[in-house]
Amino acid sequence: MSQPLPARQLVLSLLLAASVIGQEAPVDLWSYSSPASWGRTFPFCSAPLHLQSPIALTVDRVVLTPPLKVIADPGAHDWVVEVGNDGRRLELNVTMDPRARGASPTYPIQLVIDNAPLRGTYNLTMLHFHWGDQFGSPGSEHAAGDKFFDAEAHFVFFDASFPNLEAAQEVPGKVAVVAVLLNREGNFSGPTFPTFGLQNNMDQLATRDSHFSFRADLRQLQALLRVVLSRMFTYFGSLTTPPCTPGVVWMVSSVETDISGSFLDCLTTQVYQDRFRLQRLVNNRRPLQQRSNRVVFKQISLGSDGLLA
Numbered sequence: 101m102s103q104p105l106p107a108r109q110l111v112l113s114l115l116l117a118a119s120v121i122g123q124e125a126p127v128d129l130w131s132y133s134s135p136a137s138w139g140r141t142f143p144f145c146s147a148p149l150h151l152q153s154p155i156a157l158t159v160d161r162v163v164l165t166p167p168l169k170v171i172a173d174p175g176a177h178d179w180v181v182e183v184g185n186d187g188r189r190l191e192l193n194v195t196m197d198p199r200a201r202g203a204s205p206t207y208p209i210q211l212v213i214d215n216a217p218l219r220g221t222y223n224l225t226m227l228h229f230h231w232g233d234q235f236g237s238p239g240s241e242h243a244a245g246d247k248f249f250d251a252e253a254h255f256v257f258f259d260a261s262f263p264n265l266e267a268a269q270e271v272p273g274k275v276a277v278v279a280v281l282l283n284r285e286g287n288f289s290g291p292t293f294p295t296f297g298l299q300n301n302m303d304q305l306a307t308r309d310s311h312f313s314f315r316a317d318l319r320q321l322q323a324l325l326r327v328v329l330s331r332m333f334t335y336f337g338s339l340t341t342p343p344c345t346p347g348v349v350w351m352v353s354s355v356e357t358d359i360s361g362s363f364l365d366c367l368t369t370q371v372y373q374d375r376f377r378l379q380r381l382v383n384n385r386r387p388l389q390q391r392s393n394r395v396v397f398k399q400i401s402l403g404s405d406g407l408l409a
């Protein structure tokens with residue numbers, strides 16, 4: 101109690117910096133207003149050897165692969181999803197099992213990757229969004245060439261031979277993030293991102309730490325993933341939020357996808373960073389990081405009918 105606050109905060113920061121390698125950093129310790137200073141508390145964020153994300157994507161090498169397998173649990177058609185505002189983004193936690201409440205988490209969607217050097221079964225644990233603002237600033241973190249998009253969704257997967265996401269983050273290549281670049285729904289004819297009608301309940305997510313559960317047919321996400329994973333950029337990078345853990349396999353779809361305009365409007369005007377509706381949560385995107393000498397692959401899957409998907 102007698103210790104002055106700054107010192108206590110420093111100690112706390114150091115402790116966290118030492119121990120958060122595999123965990124989400126508490127949101128109080130960083131902000132989108134100063135991404136350049138994240139490295140002071142979270143060393144990976146500014147360490148040049150720990151190759152970071154996002155980056156501008158241009159293709160170095162094209163590879164043709166068999167389609168990735170996206171498998172849904174038999175219960176995925178009626179799954180309990182928890183959606184929450186953590187003050188930095190809107191996150192959908194899909195690790196709950198509707199049939200075994202309170203039991204250990206189970207996962208509705210699995211991705212089977214079988215392209216050397218990457219092999220494994222990855223379980224989807226959560227998805228979240230990054231977005232711009234109501235004045236039309238772009239919201240995507242990655243750029244395709246020099247083009248940014250209205251928003252970007254991240255599906256976070258971990259290698260199913262690890263007990264959980266935290267454990268998988270300790271080992272390079274064991275966390276895989278599928279990124280979907282999103283356009284405001286318009287006259288575009290691509291696939292549409294399911295928003296589960298959340299735009300009608302955005303009031304309940306306005307303030308930091310607000311959350312609620314709803315039931316959803318997650319086969320919609322399975323179907324979307326099958327389409328978006330047919331053409332993608334792949335590269336090695338990091339988490340785009342502190343602690344910026346490196347060794348993340350990025351699969352950034354090059355299939356541009358539509359998302360409801362009213363959903364985007366809700367994100368940019370109704371979601372706040374705090375508990376008192378003082379500061380809107382907007383432009384929650386990390387700036388581009390140096391690509392250095394990383395190789396970016398364009399991976400195109402051969403459709404099951406033998407044609408290019």
Ligand SMILES: *[C@@H]1O[C@H](CO)[C@@H](O)[C@H](O)[C@H]1NC(C)=O
Binds near residue numbers: 182194195196226
């Ligand atoms: C997701 O929900 C499960 C079950 O309630 C919980 O154990 C887990 O901590 C949650 N994960 C996140 C990232 O909120």
Ligand SMILES: *[C@@H]1O[C@H](CO)[C@@H](O)[C@H](O)[C@H]1NC(C)=O
Binds near residue numbers: 173207208262263
């Ligand atoms: C991954 O998901 C599958 C299918 O739901 C499940 O059998 C397996 O236990 C999960 N892995 C982990 C580490 O929980």
Ligand SMILES: *[C@@H]1O[C@H](CO)[C@@H](O)[C@H](O)[C@H]1NC(C)=O
Binds near residue numbers: 287
């Ligand atoms: C969409 O198409 C309609 C009819 O073709 C046109 O009137 C409208 O301006 C288009 N909107 C956008 C955003 O391009």
